Amino acid sequence: MKLKLLYSDLKSDLDVIEKELATAVNSSSHLLNEASLHLLLAGGKRIRPVFVLLSAKFGDYSIDSIKNVAVPVELIHMASLVHDDVIDDAETRRGRETVKTQWNNRVAMYTGDFLFARAIEYITVLENTYAHEVLSHTMVELCIGEILQIEDKHLIDQTVRDYLRRIKRKTAILISASCALGAIASGADEKTIRHLKRFGYYVGMSFQIIDDILDITSTDEQLGKPAGSDLLQGNITLPVLYVKNEPTIAPLLKEMLDGSISEDNKQQLLTEIRNSEAINHAKQVSNMYLQKALNEVKQLPANSAKKSLQNIALFMSKRKF
């Protein structure tokens, strides 16, 4: 089943969001318009706006008001994607930066800044300071998450707790904010806001753990990039943490992290992790978060969105690649 089918009744409202996004990124700079539109047209599943819209169904739903939070969360997501692409690590680039890359980096950085700023500007249309607070707090946490990811890179001594703290900020918090903001903007009650906020958090955690598992278990073709890319960049994920001290894994992992690993040894390392109990163990943790997410939905009032939220949570936590 395709993800889109799970929220096909939102189609016309998602079209509104899509148009609003195009308006939001428009500015007096030709270069900025080019960069932003490029990003916009690259698409994406718009899963965060979907969470906003579905969550708003638990209050007084009106697309004209809800769009003021749906657009900003997607803009923030886009901004963080652009900034993620700026100055890839030396390990992955190796060679010297070309002038063009440097130029593009600078444009990409300011395009990201612009999208962040536009997101904030956009939400101020909604005269609700609580919504402003949630969004700005989310941005702060996202940024701290990015720095923690740099800090924790290559650090073999980190704990599962460090990992969870990182993915919370990297992924879960923006999905959580999307759900909360949809509920807030539609005037849902406190209890509903709380359940949706937690639901988004748990779904985000479950989703990111699966994503990290797939980086190891999928084929290069499925991922569209070499398997083990995260690890090669020094990002240590949950499955790796479970087996990092195994005698067959530890020496290869060390080579992987310091960038000296051969292609053969890299494949061997991935095979060792794939065949270990780590994958199942990580899947269990993801599943635990999924169950927590479903438990939050269960406590929401019955409506058409409830089933969609459940289905999307299941879909995101069960995907194979």
Add this chain to the structure above:
Amino acid sequence: MKLKLLYSDLKSDLDVIEKELATAVNSSSHLLNEASLHLLLAGGKRIRPVFVLLSAKFGDYSIDSIKNVAVPVELIHMASLVHDDVIDDAETRRGRETVKTQWNNRVAMYTGDFLFARAIEYITVLENTYAHEVLSHTMVELCIGEILQIEDKHLIDQTVRDYLRRIKRKTAILISASCALGAIASGADEKTIRHLKRFGYYVGMSFQIIDDILDITSTDEQLGKPAGSDLLQGNITLPVLYVKNEPTIAPLLKEMLDGSISEDNKQQLLTEIRNSEAINHAKQVSNMYLQKALNEVKQLPANSAKKSLQNIALFMSKRKF
């Protein structure tokens, strides 16, 4: 006379802002704290908070409320400084980026993002959606300004209007917002807010033009960097625009902009511009903005801050280096 003496009665309140800034940049990331504190301790004149505080004197002044706008404007200023330092142009670096530089660039980018986000988070404490709007709109304009600066680089065919549009966003808009936000946060009336907003804008324009003149007329020692640095980076400023087509200047300027200029020719170019009418012409434009700024202050109610605003405007527009 020293700038600080012009607002010595604000000292204790500026100390409050300083402490608040230190709290604002504090986070759970060690690396982020290090980067932010480094920036904070590097200091700066805190001229934007000064404008906020002085403007707030035209309303119901309370440092506890005013700090909620004074801190964000300084954080945004700091953020834009960090991002300015990220990935200097290939022309000025020439050589290949070291791993350390790349690492630092990434940290610098996310530190800037963090400071932006924290600024927004900070202002949401103030339950005034108008203030939120002004700050977020300012950020959007700042970002567009950064991109316009990249777009206009090396473009010899640009007009004075392009230049003014650029410095408005680069400098004037944040000073204008500082004044407006001080007045808004203290509950000043609409007319006062408008005068202060315009005052800040005119001061910013006057100040930036002087800054651009000094890049050409000052000695390397006075600037702490080689004279003509802006030009060498491809940034075409007001004095240059006035003489770009002079037969003694045009060929040298072309060499300067494409980076092929010799040290001798660079000095000759600077001398030619210094000795031309361009400097005086640009000074006149700066002075025109100064007069407009003073004219706005004149229309404000009499109080202790009025004289300070006049003095600071005069100081900023008359400095020699």
